[in-house]
Structure formats: C-alpha cells, structure tokens
Amino acid sequence: MSVPLTHEEIARYSRHLILDEVGVEGQTRLKNSSVLCIGTGGLGSPLLLYLAAAGVGRIGVVDFDVVDASNLHRQIIHGTRSVGQRKVVSARDRILDVNPHVRVDLYEEPFTSENALRIAADYDVVVDGTDNFPTRYLVNDACVLLGKPNVYGSIFKFEGQASVFNHQGGPNYRDLYPEPPPPGLVPSCAEGGVLGVLPGIIGTIQATETLKILLGVGTTLSGRLLLFDALTMRFRELKLYKDPQAPAIERLIDYDQFCGIPKAHTGSKEIAPGSEAASFARLSVQEIAARRAAGWNPYVLDVRGAGEAAIVRFPWADALIPHTEVAARLAEVPRDREVLVHCKLGGRSSQAAAVLADAGYRVTNMEGGITAWAKEIDPSLPTY
Amino acid sequence: MSVSIRIPTALRPYTDGCAAVDVDADTAGAALDALTTAHPRLATHLRGPDGRLRSFVNVYRNDEDIRSLEREATPVKSGDTLVIVPSIAGGA
Numbered sequence: 001m002s003v004p005l006t007h008e009e010i011a012r013y014s015r016h017l018i019l020d021e022v023g024v025e026g027q028t029r030l031k032n033s034s035v036l037c038i039g040t041g042g043l044g045s046p047l048l049l050y051l052a053a054a055g056v057g058r059i060g061v062v063d064f065d066v067v068d069a070s071n072l073h074r075q076i077i078h079g080t081r082s083v084g085q086r087k088v089v090s091a092r093d094r095i096l097d098v099n100p101h102v103r104v105d106l107y108e109e110p111f112t113s114e115n116a117l118r119i120a121a122d123y124d125v126v127v128d129g130t131d132n133f134p135t136r137y138l139v140n141d142a143c144v145l146l147g148k149p150n151v152y153g154s155i156f157k158f159e160g161q162a163s164v165f166n167h168q169g170g171p172n173y174r175d176l177y178p179e180p181p182p183p184g185l186v187p188s189c190a191e192g193g194v195l196g197v198l199p200g201i202i203g204t205i206q207a208t209e210t211l212k213i214l215l216g217v218g219t220t221l222s223g224r225l226l227l228f229d230a231l232t233m234r235f236r237e238l239k240l241y242k243d244p245q246a247p248a249i250e251r252l253i254d255y256d257q258f259c260g261i262p263k264a265h266t267g268s269k270e271i272a273p274g275s276e277a278a279s280f281a282r283l284s285v286q287e288i289a290a291r292r293a294a295g296w297n298p299y300v301l302d303v304r305g306a307g308e309a310a311i312v313r314f315p316w317a318d319a320l321i322p323h324t325e326v327a328a329r330l331a332e333v334p335r336d337r338e339v340l341v342h343c344k345l346g347g348r349s350s351q352a353a354a355v356l357a358d359a360g361y362r363v364t365n366m367e368g369g370i371t372a373w374a375k376e377i378d379p380s381l382p383t384y
Numbered sequence: 385m386s387v388s389i390r391i392p393t394a395l396r397p398y399t400d401g402c403a404a405v406d407v408d409a410d411t412a413g414a415a416l417d418a419l420t421t422a423h424p425r426l427a428t429h430l431r432g433p434d435g436r437l438r439s440f441v442n443v444y445r446n447d448e449d450i451r452s453l454e455r456e457a458t459p460v461k462s463g464d465t466l467v468i469v470p471s472i473a474g475g476a
Contacts, residue, residue, distance in 0.1 A: 039473060042476055129476075130473070154475055177442070186471065232403075266452075325397075
C-alpha cells in the first residue's frame with residue numbers, strides 16, 4: 001500500500017515535484033521505498049544525507065564503529081561533537097535533522113555472512129559504502145542471491161570507481177573482479193591516504209544512481225564502470241559485461257578466507273622458515289618495547305612515506321625507505337644487523353619484511369606499527 | 385605503433401610516478417611486456433607467478449575489456465589507449 005504525501009512533504013519536495021521525471025508519483029515512490037547503506041564512512045556520509053534529503057522513506061544503516069577524529073576530514077555526516085559516539089547513532093541524528101519524515105533503521109553490527117541476507121532482504125536497493133574487500137564480495141553476493149541492485153563506489157587517494165551491479169540482469173562485482181588481491185598488496189585509505197572530498201563525489205554519484213533506480217528514470221551505470229581522477233579532473237567510462245565463465249553464486253561463503261585474511265591472533269608469532277609465507281618474525285609493540293629495554297638494538301627501518309614521517313617518527317629509527325622502494329634500495333640496509341621494520345599499521349611493513357627476508361635479512365615486523373606504539377607504549381606520540 | 389598506457393594511482397609507485405607510459409607494440413600483451421621492461425618493479429603487480437594477468441587487474445583497450453576481446457592477443461594500433469584498472473576497496 002502506497003502512503004501518499006502530506007502537505008508538509010509537498011512543501012519540502014516542491015523542486016522534485018515540478019520535475020516531470022519525478023512528480024508526485026515519483027516522490028510518492030521514494031517515500032515508499034527503502035535503501036540499505038553498508039557503512040557510514042566517506043561514501044556513506046554524502047549518500048545518506050542526500051537520500052534522506054530526497055525523501056527516501058526508510059533508510060537502513062549498518063556500521064559498528066565509533067566516530068574518530070581522523071574520520072572528520074571526509075565523513076561529513078559526523079561532526080566534531082560526535083567524536084567517540086557510535087557512528088550509527090551520530091548518522092541517525094543527522095539524518096533526522098535533515099529530514100524527520102525518514103525512518104532510520106540501525107544495525108550496529110558487522111555485516112557478515114550470518115546476518116547479510118536477513119538484513120538486506122528488507123530493502124529495495126543496497127549501497128556499498130564499505131572499505132574492505134571481504135565485505136565488498138559479501139555485499140555483492142548477498143545482492144545477487146536476493147536479486148537486489150548493488151550501487152557500488154570505491155576510492156583510493158585521488159581516484160574513484162562507481163557502477164551499478166546486479167540491476168535488471170546486468171553484471172555484478174565478480175564480473176568486474178573475479179577475485180580479490182592478496183591481503184596487503186593494495187594499500188587501504190588508512191595507509192595510502194585519500195583526498196577528503198573524493199568520497200563526497202563518488203558517494204554523491206552513488207546517491208544519484210540509487211534515486212534513478214528507485215524512480216525508474218534515466219540510464220544507470222549498469223554495464224559501465226565510471227572512473228574518476230580528481231587530480232586531472234577527468235572521468236572515464238569503461239564497458240562492463242557479464243562474464244559467461246563466472247561460477248554461479250549459490251550461497252554466502254567465508255569472505256575473510258576468500259580474501260586470504262588469516263584469523264585474528266593475539267601476541268607474537270614466529271613464522272617458520274621455509275613456510276609459504278616469507279620467513280620473518282612478527283612482534284607486538286609490547287614485546288618490542290621489552291626487548292629494547294633489555295638492550296635489543298636492531299637496525300630500525302621505517303617504510304612509510306616521507307609525509308607520514310613528518311607527522312611522527314621514532315627518534316631511534318635508522319632510515320626511512322618507502323615500502324615500494326625497499327626492493328630497489330636493499331644496498332642501503334646493512335646486512336650484518338637484524339632489521340626491525342615498521343609502518344603506520346603493520347601492513348606495508350610486512351610486505352617490506354617479506355622482501356628483506358627473501359633477500360636473506362633477519363627481519364622482525366612491528367605488528368600494529370607506530371599507531372599501536374602510540375596507543376600502547378608512548379601516548380605522547382600523535383596518531384593519524 | 386605507439387600506444388599510451390594509463391597507470392592508476394595505486395601502481396604509480398612502481399613507474400616512478402608516471403601516470404602514462406607510451407610503448408611500441410601491436411598487441412595488448414606486448415604493450416604490457418614493454419611496460420614492465422621499462423618498469424620492472426611493476427611486473428609482479430600485473431602478472432602472477434604463472435605469467436598470467438592477475439585477476440584483480442583489468443586491462444581495457446580504450447573502453448573495452450581485453451577479456452571480452454582477444455585477451456593479451458588483442459591488437460592495438462597507434463593512438464589506442466590501454467587503461468589498467470586495479471581493484472580498490474576504499475570507502476570509509
């Protein structure tokens with residue numbers, strides 16, 4: 001049963017109502033439609049604000065994080081006073097401020113193979129505002145199994161991608177990328193950085209596509225991959241086809257395993273030499289601090305970028321070589337000393353550690369990087 | 385035949401920061417080989433140990449995915465652009 005517009009809503013949506021492509025019929029359709037947004041981060045922020053403002057009747061929000069100061073340069077749905085608050089709560093308050101006619105359903109839990117189908121089943125369109133490969137494949141597969149359109153957006157540094165998957169028989173994410181990259185090969189925004197306004201552009205494109213799908217107007221990005229480069233201010237459009245050889249998606253799987261992510265572990269772990277993974281040690285910051293206090297004096301190699309080192313660095317670091325350059329600059333690393341490598345969070349340094357180990361060095365990776373050190377050992381250091 | 389290869393941000397650390405590299409080649413595969421000859425550190429990011437293009441790196445001749453053409457045997461001619469589009473996951 002379609003619920004008609006109230007007088008208050010007619011006043012609010014007047015600029016939509018006078019568009020032939022929307023009108024009273026389209027606006028009523030938006031009011032009676034529902035969208036699930038996975039993530040209230042960089043992409044989710046503008047998306048949720050515009051969908052709310054546009055009058056989408058019911059909006060579901062999935063996130064289990066809390067607002068951090070480092071979110072605010074791009075996650076514009078959250079404000080300074082929301083720091084420390086649960087993201088779903090902060091997002092809901094802002095959405096209802098924009099438009100109290102919207103109903104907001106909160107899912108303060110990770111989106112998993114166990115709950116994905118139950119949560120997404122209740123919505124007309126799903127929007128992918130996640131930040132990692134396992135959840136992206138999960139969102140895709142859940143949408144394919146449920147027959148829902150999946151509005152895709154993804155960002156890195158100055159570049160973005162957008163498309164519409166699984167819409168009216170069109171291709172899905174697995175037709176674009178059948179498999180994820182191995183963990184660590186593609187840096188995250190936390191490690192690579194991102195221009196704050198970039199998710200604003202890509203998230204707004206996702207909002208546009210979502211509204212077009214709900215209204216049934218225009219031509220969506222289904223079958224097209226849109227690339228955006230903020231540095232050159234260029235858009236490029238590529239054709240996207242269904243892969244006839246793609247295996248059918250029949251059920252949800254273990255997506256961490258699919259993406260090669262090991263189960264979480266605590267404490268230190270020595271990887272046996274000769275095993276599949278490169279043979280280097282992994283130590284927690286506590287263990288490294290204890291060993292240093294006991295006189296351990298390895299060669300300390302910072303593999304972050306120069307811009308990061310300018311924010312915060314260990315005074316006792318011996319050298320700064322970005323992880324992508326380690327292989328080419330081995331000559332600068334002394335062969336007669338044990339090497340301790342670190343980055344911001346531990347991902348890039350484990351790649352560098354593998355390169356060094358392959359070259360015959362005795363290497364230890366600082367798990368959690370300088371961020372873990374700042375949080376657990378020396379809170380006087382800034383985190384970024 | 386001069387073909388321009390567009391290098392995405394994620395791979396520019398391995399091309400000395402170059403956003404585009406011009407090579408002489410008559411197939412997509414030969415163009416990528418010329419690219420990795422000029423920038424050897426890129427090789428492992430484009431091809432797996434078996435020499436095949438990695439499944440999370442797509443290559444387009446202009447706007448067409450070479451998987452829908454003749455894959456690495458896809459002919460390229462002067463003035464064509466090859467676009468490398470790796471999988472990225474950022475969003476938060």
